[in-house]
Amino acid sequence: MKAQRLLTYYLRSKAFYYLFAILLIAAGNVIQAYYPKVLGQFTDRLKSGSITIPDIERYGLILLVIGLLYGSMAGLGQYVIMRLGRGFELLTRGSLFRHFTSLSESYYSKHGVGQMLSYVMNDVTSVRESISVCLNHTTNASILILSAVVMMLTSSIPPFLIVTCVAPLLFIPWLVVRFGPQIRQRSMTVQNSLGAMTEAAEEQFGGIRVTKKFAVERIMITRFGAKVDDIKANQLQLVRISSVFQALLPFLGTLSLIVTIAYGGFLTMRGSISMGSFVSLTLYVRLMINPLQQIGNVINTMQRSRASLERIGKLLATEGDIQEQKEAAPLLQHSADIHIRSLSFRYPGSGRDALLGINLTIPDGKTVGIIGKTGSGKTTLVKLLLRIYDAPAGTIYIGGREIRTVTLESLRGDIAYVPQDGFLFSTTLRDNIAFSQRDASLAAVEAASKEAHIYDSIMGFKEGFGTKLGERGVTLSGGQRQRTSLARGLIKDAPILILDDSVSAVDAVTETAIIGNIRRLRKKKTTLIIAHRISALKHADEIIVLDEGRIAQRGTHSKLLLEEGIYRELYRLQEGGAKNASAT
Numbered sequence: 001m002k003a004q005r006l007l008t009y010y011l012r013s014k015a016f017y018y019l020f021a022i023l024l025i026a027a028g029n030v031i032q033a034y035y036p037k038v039l040g041q042f043t044d045r046l047k048s049g050s051i052t053i054p055d056i057e058r059y060g061l062i063l064l065v066i067g068l069l070y071g072s073m074a075g076l077g078q079y080v081i082m083r084l085g086r087g088f089e090l091l092t093r094g095s096l097f098r099h100f101t102s103l104s105e106s107y108y109s110k111h112g113v114g115q116m117l118s119y120v121m122n123d124v125t126s127v128r129e130s131i132s133v134c135l136n137h138t139t140n141a142s143i144l145i146l147s148a149v150v151m152m153l154t155s156s157i158p159p160f161l162i163v164t165c166v167a168p169l170l171f172i173p174w175l176v177v178r179f180g181p182q183i184r185q186r187s188m189t190v191q192n193s194l195g196a197m198t199e200a201a202e203e204q205f206g207g208i209r210v211t212k213k214f215a216v217e218r219i220m221i222t223r224f225g226a227k228v229d230d231i232k233a234n235q236l237q238l239v240r241i242s243s244v245f246q247a248l249l250p251f252l253g254t255l256s257l258i259v260t261i262a263y264g265g266f267l268t269m270r271g272s273i274s275m276g277s278f279v280s281l282t283l284y285v286r287l288m289i290n291p292l293q294q295i296g297n298v299i300n301t302m303q304r305s306r307a308s309l310e311r312i313g314k315l316l317a318t319e320g321d322i323q324e325q326k327e328a329a330p331l332l333q334h335s336a337d338i339h340i341r342s343l344s345f346r347y348p349g350s351g352r353d354a355l356l357g358i359n360l361t362i363p364d365g366k367t368v369g370i371i372g373k374t375g376s377g378k379t380t381l382v383k384l385l386l387r388i389y390d391a392p393a394g395t396i397y398i399g400g401r402e403i404r405t406v407t408l409e410s411l412r413g414d415i416a417y418v419p420q421d422g423f424l425f426s427t428t429l430r431d432n433i434a435f436s437q438r439d440a441s442l443a444a445v446e447a448a449s450k451e452a453h454i455y456d457s458i459m460g461f462k463e464g465f466g467t468k469l470g471e472r473g474v475t476l477s478g479g480q481r482q483r484t485s486l487a488r489g490l491i492k493d494a495p496i497l498i499l500d501d502s503v504s505a506v507d508a509v510t511e512t513a514i515i516g517n518i519r520r521l522r523k524k525k526t527t528l529i530i531a532h533r534i535s536a537l538k539h540a541d542e543i544i545v546l547d548e549g550r551i552a553q554r555g556t557h558s559k560l561l562l563e564e565g566i567y568r569e570l571y572r573l574q575e576g577g578a579k580n581a582s583a584t
């Protein structure tokens with residue numbers, strides 16, 4: 001599993017530091033295990049009446065040194081382990097992010113942003129905590145228990161007494177086998193419900209404006225409340241089983257202590273062992289109760305983190321649907337003509353074809369317009385051109401090359417795609433426009449903004465192109481956002497430009513001006529204009545009318561106006577609307 005490999009790789013690469021930390025903690029605990037011995041000797045001296053004031057000072061000093069050494073060594077060891085844990089967190093988050101960027105749109109359409117955040121936040125934190133807590137507590141506990149056992153065995157306490165006293169602890173492995181898988185299973189359920197809650201939260205926050213406009217806050221609160229209740233129920237189940245498990249381990253320790261006091265006390269009364277041995281034995285057994293609690297903690301945490309590791313592993317094993325061929329070469333730019341041959345496409349899991357039998361040629365340097373009712377397959381065609389989804393083999397060619405045989409970077413680099421609602425990042429307007437051309441000069445950014453008719457709006461902001469968007473910046477209107485996104489596409493000056501309803505949110509006058517600019521700029525460059533308004537594409541060399549995934553009509557604007565069909569009907573409706581509007 002990839003996640004486990006990531007963990008093993010990290011632990012191996014930092015093995016030296018981990019070893020150093022473990023040694024420090026171990027040494028601290030070995031030193032701490034001396035204190036019952038010191039107290040036992042002190043008790044015997046006290047009881048025999050041979051103790052002097054300098055002896056008391058000496059014993060006090062020894063205990064102080066034990067405390068200081070233990071505190072500093074174990075503390076430093078813990079610090080190193082915690083630091084390394086943070087390093088793992090960083091590495092895993094980076095790997096997950098890189099992996100997310102390699103996944104295809106079909107993954108994102110099925111998994112919400114919230115769920116992805118949950119992997120990056122909850123699961124990674126859970127694994128990080130487990131590394132730190134497990135190493136820390138395991139070292140602490142095992143060394144302390146081992147030291148206690150060794151010290152007991154090397155003391156004057158009879159071995160049969162030691163074995164009897166620690167016998168209840170032999171049930172620990174049984175408890176681990178009994179409870180471990182259940183804790184892991186329930187942790188998995190909790191992590192899944194946490195993911196669902198983060199996803200719901202992300203969706204609710206994203207849609208908060210719509211919620212408010214429709215005054216359905218109560219419904220949204222109820223829906224979100226249901227997710228929270230789900231987590232609560234799952235977490236309570238986990239807490240219940242974890243608590244029982246964690247309580248049983250120290251309970252076994254308490255049983256040991258009871259046996260020690262009863263049996264050890266009996267032997268002391270009979271004079272079989274000294275009072276000092278009895279005190280030491282009691283302290284040793286008591287010393288083991290805390291480590292036992294820690295072991296319980298470790299096992300709990302480990303089971304939880306195994307659940308998270310499994311989730312991360314599954315995610316890392318998911319591969320993007322769109323894979324680049326090993327022998328893929330860059331798209332040659334001799335010619336930017338597009339050929340589509342008998343293309344039919346159906347989305348994975350969908351019951352109907354989004355495109356059916358499409359044959360289309362866009363000669364190099366020509367402009368083609370695509371119009372059609374909503375849902376007729378216009379955007380699907382673009383997604384296939386960009387390989388957001390894979391079209392069947394042998395159906396799409398650019399510059400004479402089947403698009404599956406070219407590198408994704410060159411394919412997407414040679415196409416400037418301007419969607420209807422291009423996402424703008426929370427950064428400056430300049431950075432948003434120069435998104436794919438990071439080194440573009442301010443003059444180039446300004447020129448693209450002028451072509452997209454957004455320049456004046458930007459200059460109206462106090463900080464011009466340095467204006468920040470998003471949470472701490474300005475909020476653009478729908479039309480301003482669209483034109484900023486258009487400027488981002490135009491600055492790319494790519495061999496192929498695709499406008500997907502990219503001027504739908506601007507007024508008719510601005511649209512005419514923008515289309516005029518695009519015609520001038522793209523005179524000898526391949527351009528695909530998708531629009532609902534005929535005015536945006538009537539100048540195209542060829543216009544395709546899509547209807548339910550098929551090409552219903554094709555031709556120039558004037559030819560299509562002469563034909564009976566969807567185009568003429570649309571023209572009649574749109575022109576009629578425009579005339580009515582101008583008449584009123």
Ligand SMILES: Nc1ncnc2c1ncn2[C@@H]1O[C@H](COP(=O)(O)OP(=O)(O)OP(=O)(O)O)[C@@H](O)[C@H]1O
Binds near residue numbers: 348354374376379380
């Ligand atoms: N990811 C998807 N999974 C399944 N079906 C999809 C997916 N995306 C689109 N579709 C379906 O494919 C068909 C064509 O959608 P497409 O987005 O291409 O239409 P469109 O012509 O661009 O519409 P609009 O003008 O509204 O943007 C529709 O029936 C739509 O429901």
